[in-house]
Amino acid sequence: QQPVQSPQAVILREGEDAVINCSSSKALYSVHWYRQKHGEAPVFLMILLKGGEQKGHEKISASFNEKKQQSSLYLTASQLSYSGTYFCGTEFGGSARQLTFGSGTQLTVLP
Amino acid sequence: DSGVTQTPKHLITATGQRVTLRCSPRSGDLSVYWYQQSLDQGLQFLIQYYNGEERAKGNILERFSAQQFPDLHSELNLSSLELGDSALYFCASSVESMTDTQYFGPGTRLTVL
Numbered sequence: 576q577q578p579v580q581s582p583q584a585v586i587l588r589e590g591e592d593a594v595i596n597c598s599s600s601k602a603l604y605s606v607h608w609y610r611q612k613h614g615e616a617p618v619f620l621m622i623l624l625k626g627g628e629q630k631g632h633e634k635i636s637a638s639f640n641e642k643k644q645q646s647s648l649y650l651t652a653s654q655l656s657y658s659g660t661y662f663c664g665t666e667f668g669g670s671a672r673q674l675t676f677g678s679g680t681q682l683t684v685l686p
Numbered sequence: 687d688s689g690v691t692q693t694p695k696h697l698i699t700a701t702g703q704r705v706t707l708r709c710s711p712r713s714g715d716l717s718v719y720w721y722q723q724s725l726d727q728g729l730q731f732l733i734q735y736y737n738g739e740e741r742a743k744g745n746i747l748e749r750f751s752a753q754q755f756p757d758l759h760s761e762l763n764l765s766s767l768e769l770g771d772s773a774l775y776f777c778a779s780s781v782e783s784m785t786d787t788q789y790f791g792p793g794t795r796l797t798v799l
Contacts, residue, residue, distance in 0.1 A: 577728075605785050616688065616776055616790035617729070624785060662729055672784050673744040674719075676729040 576601050578665045580677035587684050592651045595680045597663030599644040606639055606646040607664040607674060610657075617662060620648070650682070658684045689713065690791035692777050698797045704765040707794045711758055711779030717741070718760040719780070719788060720752055724773035735760055736782065767798045 578599045585593050597606060605624045608631075609617035621631030623639035623646055631637070636649045650657055660681050664674040689712035699705055711718050720732040722745075731744035735754035746752075749767075754760045764771060774793045780786035 607788075616792055618688075619787045619789065622785060622787065630785075630787065664729075664731075666784055672742045673734075674731045674784060675744075676731070678728050 576665075576667075577675055578663055578677040580661075580663055580680050582680060583678070584681040585683070587653050587682070589655060589684055589686055590652055591684075592649070593653060593682060595648045595650070595661050595663075595682070597646045597648075597665070597677055599665050601644065601665075601667055603639075603641070603644050603646075603665050603667060604672075605666040606637075607666070608635070608637060608646075608648050609662045609664065610659045611662065611679075612659040620661075653682075653684045655684050655686065658682055688789040688791060690777060690779050690789050692775075692791035692794050694794060695792065696795050696797075698799065699767060700799055701767055701769060703767050703798075704763065705767065705796065707762040707764070707775055707777075707796075709760045709762070709777030709779075709791060711760070711777075712789055715779035715781055715789070716758065717780045717782055717784075717786070718754055718758070719778040720746075720760070720762050721776040721778065721790075722773045723776060723793075724770075727773075729776075732762070734784070742784065764796070769798050772796055772798045 608620040611617040660679040732746040734742040778788040
């Protein structure tokens with residue numbers, strides 16, 4: 576039950592905004608967002624929990640629609656440093672806890 | 687620098703061989719996670735250990751095993767290696783649970799020839 580990310584790729588100019596979506600067909604307990612630059616390890620951005628709790632960086636915003644089993648990551652006034660591949664990881668409740676990652680959204684910010 | 691260390695950085699080996707990847711978590715973190723990242727399969731969760739005990743299992747093959755030692759470092763053992771096992775293997779750590787922030791190590795790039 577890999578989550579589906581959209582779009583697969585997006586190209587922006589510095590200062591523009593972008594939204595990355597992550598959808599699941601199963602009820603979610605939490606959604607995790609990571610950014611990975613080429614050749615580097617993923618870096619934590621945000622966790623959104625069922626019930627509304629969020630943990631993350633102040634400059635990143637995201638939403639979690641429990642009814643639609645969907646999360647969106649909002650990147651506003653993008654900077655060159657935002658370039659990378661964004662992954663969402665979904666966690667389902669119950670005893671079998673694990674993170675299942677989407678295939679990633681490649682974001683390129685141009686000057 | 688996340689505070690998570692992994693050794694070795696690169697590993698080249700032959701099919702059928704066995705290798706061990708090592709991970710030291712951030713100071714104070716009790717949970718260790720192992721992930722595999724390959725071009726065709728993306729980022730996949732393999733296994734989580736918490737304070738020495740296995741807590742969650744993902745898409746980990748039977749040829750692979752892991753453990754976490756009393757000093758909290760962890761090792762991932764990969765045996766009977768196949769070409770398809772070539773990938774980046776990341777270790778991450780968090781304070782306790784899956785809903786805590788995970789900090790990723792720099793990874794070990796495994797190449798199976």
